[in-house]
Amino acid sequence: MAGAGTDGTGRRGRSSRPLLAAVAIDSLGTGLYLPLSLLYFLRVTDLDLSTIGLLVSVATALTLPVPLAVGRLVDRLGPRPVVAGGQALQGTGFLLYPTVSGAASLVAAVLVTTVGLRIYWSSVFTLIADHADAEGVDAKDHWFARTGMMRETGAGGGALLAGLLLTADSTRVYDGLVLGSALAFLAAALLVVFAVPSAPHAPPPAGAHVGLRALLRDRPYLALIGTCTIFALCSTFLTLSLPVYVVQGLSGPSWAPGPLLALNTLLLATCTAAYNRFVRRHCTRARAMAWAGGLWVLWCAASAAAVLLPSKALVPYLVAVVMCYTIAEMTYGPSSNALAAAAAPAGSRGTYLAAFQYSFACSSIVAPSLFGLLFSQNRLLPWLAVGLLATLGGVLMLRLEHRLPPEHRTPEHQGGTQDAVPERAE
Template identity: 25%
Template sequence: MGARDTIRTAVRDVVPPAGLTRALAVQAMVYAVGNGLFQAGSAVFFTRALGLSAAQVGLGLSIAAGVSLLGTVPLGGLTDRYGPQRIWVLGLVLDAALFASYPFVGGFAGFLAVVVALAAVDAATGTARQVYSINALPPAERVTAMAYQRSLLNVGFGLGAVISGLVLAVDTMPAYRGMVWFIATVFLVTALFVRRLPKVAEAARPAEPLSRFAVLRDRPFMTVSLLSGLLTAHQTLYLTVMPLWILTHTDAPKTLIAGLVLFNTVLIVLLQVRASRGADTAPGAARASRRGALLIALFCLVLPISGATRGTLTVVVLVAAATLLILAELIESAGTWGLTATLPPATHRGAYVGAYRLGAQLQFLIAPAGLTALGVTTGGWGWYPTAAIFALVGLVIVPAVAWAGRTPRLGEPAPDRAVTPVP
């Protein structure tokens, strides 16, 4: 009976309950099939199918990242003006059209135009998708629903990666064209799915709408945004910095890197919902963010041990370090969802969620180079100041959230709720 209960609980943590939570999770999985397919095969597609050099691809993607960073805040305001569902559907349709145009791209200029447009669309669509989930669900269900979405999102990414492997094995121009057209079709199907989701009553529009960058003046909120954004560096640590460390400072087999990526995917699918419990309030989300930060700091202390071990013990240390970082990712993600669901005001939720995403965008610009320099190129001693940085963020984020909770948001006469995090 105990085993049955365990299995039943595990299934409940992966399969979302019927209703809107399940619908949102299913659309996330379908969308991720297309997104995962392209992420896994994009580098080969750009060089083989479009004939671009590696330098051109890197430059184009860097420019697109800059556009996404600059557009996150003003494009988030479109959600408040036109409604999240409308912006979400429009963004998916534009995504489909842009992907369908890839086979007709000629040269670097055409490639740059497409990736920049995709980055701008993603900045608007990402905010709209999150705001719709917040608006459509009761406060107590928001974080859990986002956890189910992320769990099934990883299932979709896995399926997309498998399809990408088949395309790369065929390695023909018709296969690459078929890949991007298949992705465009997936996005169109997702748009139809989103269009059929329940309509959500919009919050009352304020008499004086915020200017495009006004939310940046909300210092307590932007402080939380930047601190939380730094914690999303767990992605860079897991997918970029740790593999480089394994290759350059350990005797572990290269195949372990692929195994750790699979390990990450499996644990997120199985544990994300369970790890998100208790993060549906601002105090709970702040504590989750703190725990995530301290786990990242602990990872930074354990990983360098693998540089001084040999054989099986190296693999054991690396798996232990990876487990710490996965737990940090699970818990920190829940904290992020809780903060974005509770701190922004209802009347300007799109602008505020867009501004919250700014912290993560900045992390993606500085973390790959900064963390690689500290953790890998120093020979190992750089992991210790890196651990100190994340521990400091963990200690600061709880009082920062309390500060944001005591301070009225722009355009609001008083904060939505008192926030008094419990240590």
């Protein structure tokens, strides 16, 4: 029997390839620049690290209002031109990087790039969800799993390539990587415009409240965003905490964080879709997210317990710890995005999914300072705090499930659900 969403001829695979390729190329651009980050501006300007960090933070903060405006634009125009516009703007911003010589030009370049980044992330999930809708039964989870794998593949490959090239420690290499990032984003934009097929974008029901007004009155969805902000803090803590905790908190080998993070990326890039199919056969999206919270609690407890181990057992133990985190991430990522898309009413999906991105934006702002503050007091405090947050998120998700649109199982219950028409208990 052909899988859900196909006609038995592989049409789904052919129609999804351009979008998957665009996501991978976009992530390649991110991965190429990621190892440079603040180092690029240290090399090409006379500014010190604290000043550069402050300027980048200010430029990033200025873009926080962008998603809500983008969401309304997506509802009016559809997501495809908005996604391409965000990618093109990111590419343009990176083309400005070689012109940076001081504070003003740095802020301008970062501002253009970050606005493009906000536009892209505030629209690409609507584009993915619209394409998933065209396939019918239970396609959202699979689409978000596959695009997540493409993001990990592109970002991981770009970071690996950049790391190898940076061993030359040459300004030409730095500029070449920035140019490569720019070209990757521009190529992704062209691919979206000319190769990604259009997908139906549902209009709002007659007389329905739409846009920001509807979102602000939708208390269950706002609660979903708040709960996912808690989970997003858990999700961002691995790359943030692992290098510092292993080297300073556990006195472990300095070479260990790199391979451990690479293991996480490899598993996410290769196993997410298959694991997501297993999850969907056994539980709803909300319960999968609660289960991810439980796995993050286990990850935090295991990370804290690492202080009790002898040095010879530390690295093998941390491999198991990272795998626990990775399973939580594979459980949470596709389920949360699919649930956010399914719970958004027709005609306002762009606004709703753009607002949903604030869960990630807020966590990326809070997590570094939270980890730094807690770790400076005691090496175990970050794990206690995140473990408690993960517990809270799991409990809230289970309580919230009945207030979100129900998932109606297919008669065969062969790994499929069909998204219900959103009906909420206010």
